[in-house]
Amino acid sequence: MSSHETTGKERLWTWFSLSYASFLILPHSGIHQMPDEWQNRMAQLLDEWDEAAKNQPDLEFIVQGRKDGKLCQIPEWITNYRHPDRAAWNHFFGRxxxxxxxxxxxxxxxxxxxxxxxxxxxxxxxxx
Known part of the structure; x- marks a missing residue:
């Protein structure tokens, strides 16, 4: 393997950077702004996860927003997956x-x- 190539494990590890984060959080509304082919691949990976994770704990998780170290309200354009603000998402994705x-x-x-x-x-x- 060349110095520019990395393993899947290494590539995925970089998503967590040098933080102590335990979760990767993607907004429902945002992932539905991606192309259909991407959404299909993501759904396939999530299906594989569910099939492999035979004994998932019976827990619920809560996502909170923070800005400058303080709790804040998550903007509606991020949380509203039923009526997404397409202009806001286009700006987010640099479209x-x-x-x-x-x-x-x-x-x-x-x-x-x-x-x-x-x-x-x-x-x-x-x-x-």
Missing amino acids: AEHCTYPSCNCPFDLGPDNQCLRGLPNPEQVVR
């Missing part, structure tokens, strides 16, 4: 500020009145 349909290769078609279903402003009326 285009304006709809570029059809050149965006978006997994969605345009919605009613040619509105971008990712919530991006349409700089000009798009003709289908």
Whole structure:
């Protein structure tokens, strides 16, 4: 193995950095903003986890937000998975500020009145 290649174990370990974190937390709303193929791979990995973890403890976990070392409310755009703020998520992921349909290769078609279903402003009326 070359010095630039790492094992899966090493790559995964780096996700926890040098912290003492025991969990990796991904927001429900955010993972549904990823491409469908990515979501499918993630679901497959989670299915493998469930199949391998035969004796999971009967526990519930609570996620709390902290900013500058103090507890804070988690913004609604992160927690609202039923009605995601697509513009906020697009900003989070560094995506285009304006709809570029059809050149965006978006997994969605345009919605009613040619509105971008990712919530991006349409700089000009798009003709289908």
